[in-house]
Amino acid sequence: xxxxxxxxxxxxxxLVAVAGPGCGAASPREPxxxxxxxxxxxxxxxxxxxxxxxxxxxxxxxxxxxxDAQGDVARQLSQMQNFVTQGVAAVIVNxxxxxxxxxxxxxxxxxxVPLVYVNRRPAESTLPPGVVFVGSDDLxxxxxxxxxxxxLMNYQGNVAIMVGELASNxxxxxxxxxxxxxxxxxxxxxxEKQVANFQRERGLDLMNNWLTAGAAIDAVAANNDEMAIxxxxxxxxxxxxxxxxxxxxxDATPDALAELAKGTLAVSVFQxxxxxxxxxxDAAVKLSxxxxxxxxxxxxxxxxxxxxxxxxxxx
Amino acid sequence: MGIFLVLAGIVVxxxxxxxxxxxxxxxxxxxxxxxxxLQVSIIGLLAIGVTQVILTGGIDLSSGSVVALSxxxxxxxxxxxxxxxxxxxxxxxxxxxxIAAGLATGAAAGLVNGNLVAFxxxxxxIATLGTMVTxxxxxxxxxxxxxxxxxxxxxxxIGEGALPVVIFVAAAVVFHVLxxxxxxxxxxxxxxxxxxxxxxxxxxxxxxxxxxxxxxxLLSGLGGVMTSARAASGQAGMGMTYExxxxxxxxxGGTSLTGxxxxxxxxxxxxxxxxxxxxxxxxxxxxxxIQDIVKGAVIVLAVVIDRYRHRDAxx
Numbered sequence: 001x002x003x004x005x006x007x008x009x010x011x012x013x014x015l016v017a018v019a020g021p022g023c024g025a026a027s028p029r030e031p032x033x034x035x036x037x038x039x040x041x042x043x044x045x046x047x048x049x050x051x052x053x054x055x056x057x058x059x060x061x062x063x064x065x066x067x068d069a070q071g072d073v074a075r076q077l078s079q080m081q082n083f084v085t086q087g088v089a090a091v092i093v094n095x096x097x098x099x100x101x102x103x104x105x106x107x108x109x110x111x112x113v114p115l116v117y118v119n120r121r122p123a124e125s126t127l128p129p130g131v132v133f134v135g136s137d138d139l140x141x142x143x144x145x146x147x148x149x150x151x152l153m154n155y156q157g158n159v160a161i162m163v164g165e166l167a168s169n170x171x172x173x174x175x176x177x178x179x180x181x182x183x184x185x186x187x188x189x190x191x192e193k194q195v196a197n198f199q200r201e202r203g204l205d206l207m208n209n210w211l212t213a214g215a216a217i218d219a220v221a222a223n224n225d226e227m228a229i230x231x232x233x234x235x236x237x238x239x240x241x242x243x244x245x246x247x248x249x250x251d252a253t254p255d256a257l258a259e260l261a262k263g264t265l266a267v268s269v270f271q272x273x274x275x276x277x278x279x280x281x282d283a284a285v286k287l288s289x290x291x292x293x294x295x296x297x298x299x300x301x302x303x304x305x306x307x308x309x310x311x312x313x314x315x
Numbered sequence: 316m317g318i319f320l321v322l323a324g325i326v327v328x329x330x331x332x333x334x335x336x337x338x339x340x341x342x343x344x345x346x347x348x349x350x351x352x353l354q355v356s357i358i359g360l361l362a363i364g365v366t367q368v369i370l371t372g373g374i375d376l377s378s379g380s381v382v383a384l385s386x387x388x389x390x391x392x393x394x395x396x397x398x399x400x401x402x403x404x405x406x407x408x409x410x411x412x413x414i415a416a417g418l419a420t421g422a423a424a425g426l427v428n429g430n431l432v433a434f435x436x437x438x439x440x441i442a443t444l445g446t447m448v449t450x451x452x453x454x455x456x457x458x459x460x461x462x463x464x465x466x467x468x469x470x471x472x473i474g475e476g477a478l479p480v481v482i483f484v485a486a487a488v489v490f491h492v493l494x495x496x497x498x499x500x501x502x503x504x505x506x507x508x509x510x511x512x513x514x515x516x517x518x519x520x521x522x523x524x525x526x527x528x529x530x531x532x533l534l535s536g537l538g539g540v541m542t543s544a545r546a547a548s549g550q551a552g553m554g555m556t557y558e559x560x561x562x563x564x565x566x567x568g569g570t571s572l573t574g575x576x577x578x579x580x581x582x583x584x585x586x587x588x589x590x591x592x593x594x595x596x597x598x599x600x601x602x603x604x605i606q607d608i609v610k611g612a613v614i615v616l617a618v619v620i621d622r623y624r625h626r627d628a629x630x
Contacts, residue, residue, distance in 0.1 A: 041460040166604060194596075195603040200546045201553070205354035209597040212347040214339060226550075233547065237475060255464045255548065 032063050033284050034083030036076050038096040038120070040068040044251075044273055045094065048119060051277025052092070062285055064092075073097040080104055083113075090114040090284035098169065099123050105131050114287030118280035121169070127295045130287060134279040134297040138170045141269045142177025142221075144303045145248045148267040149219045152246055156187035157218030160210060162231065164198040164223035171198070171223045174250060178221045191215050196227045203230025211238050217245055225249035225256035225268055232264045252304045252312050260309040268304040270312050275299040317621040318569055318581055322588050325613070329595035336599045347594060349477055355590035356483035357382070357545075357554075359583065360538045361561035362568075363483075363490050364531030366582045369565055370494075371527050372507045372574030373432060373439035377446035378535040378561055381424045382554030383454040385539025389417030389470075390463040390549025398465030401458060410469040414540050421536015422529050424450055429528030433521040447558065454551040463549035474544030482541065483586075486534065491579040503527060507574030564589055567617045588617065 035052060039045050049066065056064045065088070069076035076096045083091050084107060091113055095101050101122035108115035109128055117133045127133060149159070159182050164171030175193070182188045192210055196202035203222060207230060210217060222228035228249030235245055249256050252270040259265035276299045283293045304312050326342055333341035341347070352359075361378040368375045391401035393413035399405060424446055431442035472478075494500035502523045505513040514520045538557070543549040568585030570577030592613060596606045 041455055046459075163603060192597075192600065193603070195606075199552065199555075200548060200550070201542060204546065205350070205593070206597065208350040208354065209347075209594050212344060212350050212594075213337060213598050229548075230546070253462075255462065258465070 031061065031089035031288060032065050032086075033090045033092060033281070033288070034080070034086070034088040035064050035066045035092040035094075036069060036079050036083065037066060037094045038069050038076065039071055040066075044271070045119070047273035048094070048277045051274040052118075052281050055278045055281045059281070059285065062281070064281070069096040071096050073100045076100075077103060077107075081107060084108065084111045088113065089288040090116065092116045092118055092280050092284050094118050095120045095122060114284060116280050116284045116287065119276055129292075132283050132287070132293050132295055132297060134276055134283055134299065136271050136276065136299050136301050138173035139177040140298075141170075141250050141271070141301045142174035142223075143181055144269050144301055145174070145250055145267055146178040146181035146221055148303055148305065149221060149246055149248045150181060150185060150188060152266055153188070153219055155185045158189055158191040158216050160192035160215070160217045160220045161190060161194075162203055162206060162220060162222035162227040163193060163195045164227070166195055168198075174223045191217065196222070196230065198224050198226055200226045200230040200233075203227030204234045205230075207231040207234030208238070211235070219246040219266075220248065222247065222249050225251045225253045225259075225265075228265060228268075229255060229259060232259060236264070252309075254313075257304075257309050257313055260304065260306050263306060266306070268309075270302040270304050270315070272299050272302065272315075274315070317623075318567065318584050318588075318617065321567075321617045321620055322584055322591065325588060325591055325595070329591070329598060332599045333595075341595065341598055347598075349480065351590040351594045352480050352483070352587060353477065353590075354593060355560075355564075355586050356479040357538045357541050358557055358560045358564060358589065359483040359586040360486055360534045360541070361557055362564035362582045362586050363486050363579060364534035365558070365561045366565040366568070366570050366577055366579060367490065367494070367503055367527050368439070368531050369562075369570050369572060370503050370507045370574060370577050371524060372510065373524070373528070374443060374562070374572070375428065375528065375531050376440065376443040376558050377424060377428060377450055378531065378538070379554040379557035379559075380447045380450035380454065381421050381532060381535035382539040382542055382557055383551055384424065384450045384457075385417040385420040385536040386543035386549040386553045387454045387457045387463060387539075387551060388420045388549075389413040389540045390466055390543040391457070392416050393466040393470035393543070394463060395465050395467050400461075401463060407467050410467065410473065413470055414473070417540035417543070418533055418536045421539060422533040424535065425529040425532015426525065428532060429525035432528060433524040451551070454553075458551070460551055462551075463543075464547065466543070466547050466549075471544050471547045474541055474546070479541050479545060482537070486537070487579055487583050494579060499526075504575055507576075509575075560589060563614050567614060567621075569621055585617075588613075 037049055053064055056062045067079040073096045093104055098120050115131045119135045121133055121135055161175055161178055163175050182190050192215055194206055196206045220231045228247050231247050246266040248267040250269040252268045256265055256268045279297050279299050286293050329341040365375045392408055396406045428443050428446050432439045502518050506520055510520055542553050564585035565582045567588055568581030592610055
């Protein structure tokens with residue numbers, strides 16, 4: 001799609017508020033796959049969306065039509081219904097709210113349209129035939145992060161956990177995985193665990209508080225890179241040599257890669273937006289042809305270290 | 316000052332629990348005293364602004380979003396030339412330029428608030444709610460949600476060490492003097508006590524309201540500059556719900572939401588109470604799931620105790 005067509009599509013979608021049919025770049029014969037995104041403006045989701053578009057353009061006979069829920073579940077639900085009424089070959093949903101997925105699953109099943117959830121794991125523990133999830137396992141992110149920190153700590157010392165948001169599924173799973181890894185090693189212990197809302201300033205304040213409380217912390221396992229960078233800033237401002245306290249994050253954001261290059265961040269974990277995008281499109285195409293796909297398609301997280309960070313700069 | 320007793324009570328409580336949990340003093344630690352105020356100094360700046368708005372009988376819900384917008388605009392001008400993404404052609408600018416841009420952004424938002432309140436006759440709650448949503452939207456739109464990082468050292472230096480505390484205290488002193496000893500203060504209290512009477516006695520109420528909202532906006536802009544300097548990054552999610560913490564600080568400090576009653580000294584103590592709670596909870600390792608429940612109860616309780624003592628003193 002040219003950028004003119006793209007922006008024209010976007011304006012029409014925004015004007016009509018619900019994704020109106022008839023604004024796809026596809027020729028009428030091609031089967032269309034409807035993609036209901038939670039946000040168009042989110043940084044990571046934009047990479048995911050672009051990856052899906054790029055991958056689909058390389059597959060003959062596959063065209064995608066996107067809609068933007070702007071974070072609104074109700075809007076996403078009506079966009080999805082529009083796709084189904086329009087007679088799309090399959091629907092890919094990046095859920096605006098994962099607790100609302102049972103309703104979407106029902107719509108797709110009743111209309112017999114294949115459904116692929118991408119990135120955000122649906123609320124259901126099992127998915128019916130014709131419905132699959134493509135994404136990454138947050139437990140793995142926490143495990144990779146903490147195993148690497150543990151290795152760098154020689155499997156001994158005190159760990160502090162910076163939790164993202166209490167209600168966030170990703171934060172809960174990453175935290176649980178970190179706790180499970182620490183529990184494996186008898187000479188390691190979790191001494192602190194507090195919330196910093198995935199934010200850099202909150203991470204900075206929390207680390208300041210920990211440092212003044214005098215807790216002996218050898219490593220900080222943060223649920224995301226932003227909080228990890230906050231912790232690094234607090235450590236540096238307190239005048240403690242950063243190599244004394246290891247800090248780990250998740251996401252491999254450009255800022256985090258810069259910290260890895262400086263050696264202040266010990267580890268991050270890369271969530272593969274392109275892998276998830278390709279996986280989702282492939283699953284949708286297979287399902288629309290009547291082929292079977294595993295209910296849960298896991299795209300692995302990848303460990304990012306001071307040694308290999310360069311290979312993630314352009315991913 | 317009933318609220319001072321509340322603060323003392325909270326500190327003593329943390330001191331006692333702290334000794335049994337950590338075996339160390341909560342209060343007698345210079346570093347911790349600094350951190351307690353440091354982490355709320357930006358909320359304190361907003362609280363000083365919103366106190367004045369509340370004194371006129373109004374409210375400002377936009378301060379947190381204005382922090383984000385000012386932070387984004389200031390940060391985009393403070394990027395180092397090598398990393399510059401928003402304005403690629405520019406060289407490293409002296410810190411004064413991004414600071415001025417951030418302050419101007421805040422003042423402009425305040426100017427809009429003031430004019431809406433003074434001349435459209437819509438309630439301040441709605442006027443500033445609109446600005447809250449729009450400013451957050453602008454902050455996201457500015458870089459399409461991308462963070463603005465890699466800021467010059469001359470800029471980030473203003474957010475380091477105790478400087479945010481110094482600026483917070485300086486702002487408190489300035490506005491304490493302005494409110495108590497100048498015509499600016501007399502008009503502010505007069506309008507809040509009885510706008511009609513103020514108008515009849517010759518005060519140009521509309522013009523003064525615009526001034527007060529602009530001052531509050533300017534302080535939010537300063538908050539945005541300090542936040543982005545402190546985090547060495549401008550992000551659209553910054554300052555989320557800060558407006559509510561700022562209003563809480565003002566009200567805990569004895570500012571009456573009906574207008575005409577309140578002091579900057581009270582607001583400073585209200586702000587410090589919020590900081591003491593954050594540090595205290597972390598110090599005693601309080602379960603993160605329970606912290607907000609207790610924090611909300613303490614806010615209400617503090618106001619109840621203050622009002623109760625207030626009534627005692629006057630009957």
